[in-house]
Amino acid sequence: MRRWALSTCLTLFLVLVLALPALASPKVVVDGAALTFQVLPRVEQGTTLVPLRGIFESLGATVVWDGPTQTVKASKADTQIQLKIGSTTAYRNGQAVTLTVPGKVVNGSTLVPLRFVSEALGANVGWDGSTQTITITSTVSTPSGSTTTKIHFIDVGQGNAIYIELPNNVDILIDAGDVGYGSTVVNYLKSRNVDDIEILIATHPHADHIGGLPAVFAAYDVEIVVDSGVSHSTQAFTRYDTGVKDEGGTYQKAANQSWTFGSCKFEVLGPTTTHSDLNNASVITKLSCPGASFIFTGDAEADGEGAILHKVLDANILKVGHHGSRTSTSDAFLARVSPEVAVIMVGADNRYGHPHSETLAKLGAAGVKIYRTDFHGSVVISLTNQGYSVTTQRLASQPTVQPAPIQPTPVPSSDTTGSKININTASLDELQLITHIGQARAEEIIRLRPFRSLDDLSRVSGIGPSRLADIKAQSLAYAH
Numbered sequence: 001m002r003r004w005a006l007s008t009c010l011t012l013f014l015v016l017v018l019a020l021p022a023l024a025s026p027k028v029v030v031d032g033a034a035l036t037f038q039v040l041p042r043v044e045q046g047t048t049l050v051p052l053r054g055i056f057e058s059l060g061a062t063v064v065w066d067g068p069t070q071t072v073k074a075s076k077a078d079t080q081i082q083l084k085i086g087s088t089t090a091y092r093n094g095q096a097v098t099l100t101v102p103g104k105v106v107n108g109s110t111l112v113p114l115r116f117v118s119e120a121l122g123a124n125v126g127w128d129g130s131t132q133t134i135t136i137t138s139t140v141s142t143p144s145g146s147t148t149t150k151i152h153f154i155d156v157g158q159g160n161a162i163y164i165e166l167p168n169n170v171d172i173l174i175d176a177g178d179v180g181y182g183s184t185v186v187n188y189l190k191s192r193n194v195d196d197i198e199i200l201i202a203t204h205p206h207a208d209h210i211g212g213l214p215a216v217f218a219a220y221d222v223e224i225v226v227d228s229g230v231s232h233s234t235q236a237f238t239r240y241d242t243g244v245k246d247e248g249g250t251y252q253k254a255a256n257q258s259w260t261f262g263s264c265k266f267e268v269l270g271p272t273t274t275h276s277d278l279n280n281a282s283v284i285t286k287l288s289c290p291g292a293s294f295i296f297t298g299d300a301e302a303d304g305e306g307a308i309l310h311k312v313l314d315a316n317i318l319k320v321g322h323h324g325s326r327t328s329t330s331d332a333f334l335a336r337v338s339p340e341v342a343v344i345m346v347g348a349d350n351r352y353g354h355p356h357s358e359t360l361a362k363l364g365a366a367g368v369k370i371y372r373t374d375f376h377g378s379v380v381i382s383l384t385n386q387g388y389s390v391t392t393q394r395l396a397s398q399p400t401v402q403p404a405p406i407q408p409t410p411v412p413s414s415d416t417t418g419s420k421i422n423i424n425t426a427s428l429d430e431l432q433l434i435t436h437i438g439q440a441r442a443e444e445i446i447r448l449r450p451f452r453s454l455d456d457l458s459r460v461s462g463i464g465p466s467r468l469a470d471i472k473a474q475s476l477a478y479a480h
Helices: 052-058 114-119 178-192 214-221 234-249 302-306 331-337 356-363 439-448 455-461 465-475
Strands: 027-030 042-044 047-051 061-068 071-076 079-084 091-092 095-098 104-106 111-113 123-128 133-138 150-153 162-166 172-176 196-202 220-227 250-253 258-263 262-271 283-288 292-296 315-319 341-344 369-372 379-383 388-392 421-422
Touching: 027 052, 042 234, 047 052, 047 114, 052 071, 052 111, 111 114, 111 465, 162 178, 172 178, 178 214, 196 214, 214 234, 220 234, 302 331, 331 356, 356 369, 455 465
Parallel strands: 027 133, 172 196, 196 220, 220 250, 292 315, 315 341, 341 369
Antiparallel strands: 042 047, 047 111, 061 071, 071 079, 079 091, 091 095, 104 111, 123 133, 123 258, 150 162, 150 379, 162 172, 258 262, 262 283, 283 292, 379 388
């Protein structure tokens, strides 16, 4: 099983230029070896410039400098590169390549855009924001590698599981549903002939996202695991955490990482700050390929969305946050993403009332085409250089969008004592009548049931001694 030896197509879309977060002097690692330069890499106009000769030669290329014409020529096997200082046009095997930032000479060293340097010779580029490290990895040609680009929103009921299928056997998985759906996800991956998983994103510790991941760890080698770094006191998280440690791959806390695979870029957008709420701590990612771009939100709600509004969010397809809850897909976030298609991953007749009518109405008013896994089953979006197409497991009519109610009216459950609320049987709306209990905590209470006493509410995220005292003082909630 190969470890990060990804094949790549040499007919790259080099018109794209890697734009990384501004940094003073990033480290550059080529095939595991850290490089040193007389002139350090730098960022200009949002593009990272690196010394050409050092990186080219470390990738096995021969570099020749022509002083009179201010031209750099490099060759490796059957690949010929030519670049003139000050010009935004370079040539690869005679084909013109447009550079956003021209090459320049600084203290005798030629600096050129990072992505051009690496991908011109068929290498993969990675960025780890937490360590300020650029990683360049040589690739091995695999003629039989797939050329398919498809994004699979796998139907796992009231949960999330997204498989990103990129050319040359690059496989990315985001979540794997609840524990009962682990085998569903594994069988789906096997049906796509997945050999291993290059990147696995565990968006946040809730069971409906990570419960199925131990089955994935048991079935596949996983090279990189990324999560929010937030833990949770549940069996689902304990099993996931054990699986990560036993897997033996590379673990990374989400920190603005990015990876480039041929003409596609996969990047971590958030979380950018610490959130006590597990949903808002979700890892948010973006995939940009010729044909379409995607935003994957996990269960991020308005606070998590708001923290990344300053980033480039425009995308053709939005994976709607938190199963279509009214607490996600804020007006500001929806306007920044401006999607054409929305995918809502939700279980049929779920007890949470997802997706909420407010969210459906908001998407409908914005002219967004909605696909739902409870109606359509698994949703697959296939990309070409010219655009994308959507296919579904089941044909389903688009749900009717009803106007959002002004105020939800709680329906009393069968197990209430006068006006009091039994936290072990109350509905989602009833629980939100308890002080300090919003929708996210109400959903967590439902997941964690049963509770032996009100003191057990300390198991819920964000409920400490002070809030627990307020809940008791309200004299509304009880456990039975």
